[in-house]
Amino acid sequence: MVSANNSADANRPIRLGMVGGGIDAFIGEAHRFAARLDGQYDLVAGALSSTPEKAQRSGAALGLAPERTYSDFAEMAIKESQREDGIEAVAIVTPNHMHFAPARAFLEKGIHVICDKPLTSTLEDALELEEVARSADALFVLTHNYTGYPMIREARRMIADGELGKIRLVQAEYVQDWLTVAQESKQADWRTDPKRSGAGGSIGDIGTHAFNLACFVSGLEAESLAADLQSFVPGRQVDDNAHIMLKYQDGARGMLWSSQVAPGNDNGLKLRIYGENGGIEWAQEDPNYLWFTPFGEPKRLITRNGAGSTQASGRVSRIPPGHPEGYLEGFANIYVEAAAAIRAKNSGNPVPSEVYFPGIKEGVKGMRFIDAAVRSSRANSTWVNF
Numbered sequence: 368m369v370s371a372n373n374s375a376d377a378n379r380p381i382r383l384g385m386v387g388g389g390i391d392a393f394i395g396e397a398h399r400f401a402a403r404l405d406g407q408y409d410l411v412a413g414a415l416s417s418t419p420e421k422a423q424r425s426g427a428a429l430g431l432a433p434e435r436t437y438s439d440f441a442e443m444a445i446k447e448s449q450r451e452d453g454i455e456a457v458a459i460v461t462p463n464h465m466h467f468a469p470a471r472a473f474l475e476k477g478i479h480v481i482c483d484k485p486l487t488s489t490l491e492d493a494l495e496l497e498e499v500a501r502s503a504d505a506l507f508v509l510t511h512n513y514t515g516y517p518m519i520r521e522a523r524r525m526i527a528d529g530e531l532g533k534i535r536l537v538q539a540e541y542v543q544d545w546l547t548v549a550q551e552s553k554q555a556d557w558r559t560d561p562k563r564s565g566a567g568g569s570i571g572d573i574g575t576h577a578f579n580l581a582c583f584v585s586g587l588e589a590e591s592l593a594a595d596l597q598s599f600v601p602g603r604q605v606d607d608n609a610h611i612m613l614k615y616q617d618g619a620r621g622m623l624w625s626s627q628v629a630p631g632n633d634n635g636l637k638l639r640i641y642g643e644n645g646g647i648e649w650a651q652e653d654p655n656y657l658w659f660t661p662f663g664e665p666k667r668l669i670t671r672n673g674a675g676s677t678q679a680s681g682r683v684s685r686i687p688p689g690h691p692e693g694y695l696e697g698f699a700n701i702y703v704e705a706a707a708a709i710r711a712k713n714s715g716n717p718v719p720s721e722v723y724f725p726g727i728k729e730g731v732k733g734m735r736f737i738d739a740a741v742r743s744s745r746a747n748s749t750w751v752n753f
Contacts, residue, residue, distance in 0.1 A: 382452065581623065588616045635650075
């Protein structure tokens with residue numbers, strides 16, 4: 368990998384590769400939108416499918432050179448690391464069971480990794496990948512993209528600054544309805560197959576987002592949980608609904624509801640946090656608003672780049688208040704933060720203190736959450752430690 372040694376080189380787009388995300392892949396397209404929104408990346412190579420014909424068709428549709436369109440991620444890691452103009456970072460957007468091997472291959476070649484969540488399909492793979500990432504001369508970024516929303520950054524600041532007082536309650540939920548009945552589709556197929564999704568169904572696919580957001584905003588570490596996981600659809604081998612109670616450090620308590628069988632819910636990620644002095648509420652489907660209620664006072668509306676907001680949200684906003692920003696912009700903020708870190712790393716400088724992105728640590732936490740929830744539910748919802 369070529370380092371950025373001068374100012375002109377430092378300001379050019381980062382050369383990006385992608386593993387997975389071929390034709391008809393939703394999350395691959397979301398990653399590509401996010402990567403190109405701010406002009407920080409240039410997609411130049413890809414192993415977009417393990418099927419050679421589909422890999423070439425997908426690469427051609429994205430304008431990739433045939434010789435840089437691979438059907439094998441291992442070959443891609445080797446050849447791109449040997450090129451003078453090889454990729455500097457790779458986005459891994461495959462099903463869960465195909466995160467570990469590509470991430471390890473590229474990290475070992477010194478190529479920065481931007482990986483979709485959850486980290487892996489098993490806790491054992493996650494712990495091994497953590498060791499690889501620690502010893503690699505490359506960054507590992509996990510796209511818990513909801514941490515990129517401006518009002519989530521504002522909520523985190525408020526709690527860190529003590530505006531809510533000591534935190535008592537953390538309530539998170541992520542509910543959908545698209546798996547209410549059995550269906551045959553590419554997206555449903557791998558997400559309900561434990562060999563590819565891992566032991567967690569809804570808790571792995573969306574519950575990890577809710578858990579990550581609860582910890583990120585509250586600043587608290589979860590210590591134990593009691594989980595009741597259900598598979599309501601006959602024959603389904605992974606959970607499609609979960610009710611989880613959580614104990615956090617310092618005595619705080621929490622509840623997490625994750626469901627993909629709740630009719631009437633499209634993408635209902637919500638967060639409510641209450642301290643001794645007040646509470647906050649945020650909903651992903653209305654992301655530009657954050658509600659803050661100081662105890663004994665009227666509820667206050669804080670808007671993105673508007674009344675009550677600060678630089679915490681302003682630095683990850685692009686346009687004035689009243690012009691909505693949402694999913695793709697929040698996703699892009701993770702890529703922007705990653706770009707700042709990559710540029711710093713390539714130049715031999717420390718990552719700026721204000722830059723934040725989820726990494727290997729958050730990935731392992733998510734896998735410990737899944738593991739603990741499955742163990743608890745199998746033991747009649749007994750409390751288990753992380």
